[in-house]
Amino acid sequence: MASAVGIGSSTIRPFKISVTDEQLVALRQKLALTSFPDEVDRDQPEEWSMGAPLGDIKRLTQYWKDSFDWRSAERELNETLPQFVTTVPVSGFGELDIHFVYKQSKTQRKRKAIPLLFLHGWPGSFIEVKKVLPLLTEVGEGDEDLPVFDVVAPSLPNFGFSEGPAKKGFGLAQYAESMHAVMMALGYPNYVVQGGDWGSFIARAMGTLYPNHVKAIHLNFIAITPPYPWRNPLLFLRTLFTFPFSRDQKLKIAVTQNYIGEGNGYAKQQDTRPQTLGYSLSDSPVGLLAWIYDKLHTWTDSYPWTDDEILQWVSIYAFSRAGPAASLRIYYESMHPLKSDPANLSRDEVISRPLPSSVKVAMANFPKEILQFPTSWIQAAGNVVRETDYDKGGHFAAWEVPELLVQDVKAFLAKSGAGYGAVSGQDGY
Numbered sequence: 432m433a434s435a436v437g438i439g440s441s442t443i444r445p446f447k448i449s450v451t452d453e454q455l456v457a458l459r460q461k462l463a464l465t466s467f468p469d470e471v472d473r474d475q476p477e478e479w480s481m482g483a484p485l486g487d488i489k490r491l492t493q494y495w496k497d498s499f500d501w502r503s504a505e506r507e508l509n510e511t512l513p514q515f516v517t518t519v520p521v522s523g524f525g526e527l528d529i530h531f532v533y534k535q536s537k538t539q540r541k542r543k544a545i546p547l548l549f550l551h552g553w554p555g556s557f558i559e560v561k562k563v564l565p566l567l568t569e570v571g572e573g574d575e576d577l578p579v580f581d582v583v584a585p586s587l588p589n590f591g592f593s594e595g596p597a598k599k600g601f602g603l604a605q606y607a608e609s610m611h612a613v614m615m616a617l618g619y620p621n622y623v624v625q626g627g628d629w630g631s632f633i634a635r636a637m638g639t640l641y642p643n644h645v646k647a648i649h650l651n652f653i654a655i656t657p658p659y660p661w662r663n664p665l666l667f668l669r670t671l672f673t674f675p676f677s678r679d680q681k682l683k684i685a686v687t688q689n690y691i692g693e694g695n696g697y698a699k700q701q702d703t704r705p706q707t708l709g710y711s712l713s714d715s716p717v718g719l720l721a722w723i724y725d726k727l728h729t730w731t732d733s734y735p736w737t738d739d740e741i742l743q744w745v746s747i748y749a750f751s752r753a754g755p756a757a758s759l760r761i762y763y764e765s766m767h768p769l770k771s772d773p774a775n776l777s778r779d780e781v782i783s784r785p786l787p788s789s790v791k792v793a794m795a796n797f798p799k800e801i802l803q804f805p806t807s808w809i810q811a812a813g814n815v816v817r818e819t820d821y822d823k824g825g826h827f828a829a830w831e832v833p834e835l836l837v838q839d840v841k842a843f844l845a846k847s848g849a850g851y852g853a854v855s856g857q858d859g860y
Contacts, residue, residue: 443616446514446530448505448592450750455501458716458749462496465717483725491724492717494738504743512561514592519612521588521596521605523772529613530592530752531585532557536568544568545844545854546619548610549584552628552652553758554723555827556591556747559627560584562833567840577841585613587629588753589760595753600769603776606761607636611644621854623647625840627828629761635781635812640774642787647853649793649840651828655804655811656783676805679820683796683803690801694729697722701762709756712748719755720745730826732799786813791850793817793843795836799825816849817842 470485477484508514512532520526536544547567551559560582567580586593588601588609596605610633614622623646626634631652638645676684700708711718723745727736748755768775786792792815796803809815819839824832843850 443515443517443533446516446592447509448514450501450505454750459496461714461716462492465492465715467492467717479728483721483728487724488717488721491720491738491741495716495720495742499739499742499746501746504739504746508558508561508743512557512564516592517613517616519609519616521601521609521612524596524598524601524605527588527596527609528594529585529588529609530557531583531613532560532564533581533583533617534564534568535581536579544579544581546614546617546622547580547582547840548614548622548624548634549582549829550610550624550626550630550633551584551587551590552626552630553590553761554726554744554748555628555830556744557584557586558744558747559827559829561830563829563837566833566837574841576846578844580840581619583614583617583619585610586751587633587761589757590751590753591747592752595757595760600764600771600775601760602764602768603632603636603761603778603781604640604768604772604774606633607640607776611637611641614644620644621646623649623844623850623854625649625651627652628826632765632778632781635786636776638786638790638792638813639776639781639784642789645790647791647793647844647850648786649795649843649850651795651797651836651839652800652802652826653794653804653809653812654778654782654802655808656779657808680805683805686801686803694801697726698762701759702766703763705756705759705763709754709759712755712759716745716749719748723748727827730799730801731831732797732823732825734825734827734831785811788814790814791816791853793839793850794819795828795839796820797824797826797828797832797835798822801826 467485467489513534514530515533516528516530518526518528549560551557564582567582570577570579587606589595621644624634624637627650631650634648634650638648712722724741727741727744748758765778768777790813792813794809794815794817796819798821806818809818821835824835828836842848844853845851
């Protein structure tokens with residue numbers, strides 16, 4: 432790590448990923464000692480109905496052990512992603528070191544670029560910003576009328592190279608507080624947030640807790656409570672008038688039903704017994720690989736993952752500061768918030784509580800997303816001023832279809848967009 436430099440209102444320390452040789456040796460030793468399970472005959476060699484195919488995991492394990500070049504991957508991340516660490520206070524948890532990617536727009540404009548906080552989820556990490564970073568911070572030829580951004584992409588606490596809290600109770604309110612503190616440390620009192628997966632939950636928590644600072648939110652994933660009449664009678668009545676749903680709206684509901692019935696077993700475990708699962712993910716790199724690879728394959732829209740991409744994603748978990756088990760705790764903590772602090776938010780409270788009307792919301796829908804809802808239900812999230820359906824892409828939109836995601840973010844905040852002017856004086860023009 433380099434010496435400290437001053438940025439914003441706090442001391443920000445430049446950061447370089449530097450996994451030790453001892454960690455690499457230990458990883459290869461564990462990979463060499465792997466015992467694989469058997470599997471039943473498959474109808475097709477690449478069938479996924481019971482989970483990750485044995486052939487895939489054996490191939491990836493051998494490549495990880497014998498050929499995958501972490502040093503090259505590490506060097507590439509350090510060269511392409513400007514990284515920093517700052518220490519932020521979190522109420523009740525002291526101070527935490529937060530690792531983040533930070534790149535300011537170099538485009539010469541009369542007005543400032545828009546500060547954008549990019550939030551990842553599980554099993555993603557800060558690496559998800561890699562493909563969208565140059566697209567967000569630069570203006571292409573003919574795109575002079577579109578906004579540009581100063582991008583901040585943290586490792587969430589318990590993920591990547593950020594510190595993990597040492598005690599129970601670090602829930603959505605605390606994730607929101609720590610992310611807001613990073614933006615304040617960088618000198619951005621007003622900003623927009625982009626989020627998928629857990630980044631979506633945290634973005635909405637931030638909009639609820641810091642509406643004077645979070646001016647707009649762009650989501651590529653959303654969870655919504657159905658419009659039960661006792662919870663949202665107005666939306667329930669409005670929904671009655673939209674029946675029957677169109678074919679596209681019915682297909683969205685079917686996707687969500689399939690996820691609830693067949694696709695959320697991992698979440699049930701992580702919601703309820705993350706520590707028990709954590710032993711396997713921490714001790715067995717192949718267990719970690721299979722657990723994450725299952726989602727990389729299943730949640731994407733036929734994305735052609737390379738072995739190097741997969742192992743780079745998984746290695747970030749294997750070498751993370753708090754360890755791979757720590758990343759599971761957000762599931763439990765969001766389901767079991769400590770009630771000793773009334774500011775704590777449960778997952779259900781975040782998804783059922785409309786955002787303040789001052790926070791403009793945009794929603795980008797990708798066809799292979801794991802949760803999908805009718806437009807009328809999404810409106811319940813708050814002041815949803817833009818919703819767009821795309822014909823390709825899945826859960827990891829920033830990695831799968833970076834151009835489409837950036838296109839949607841820019842259209843939302845462009846002069847002709849519904850979110851234009853959300854950040855006063857910093858509209859990117």
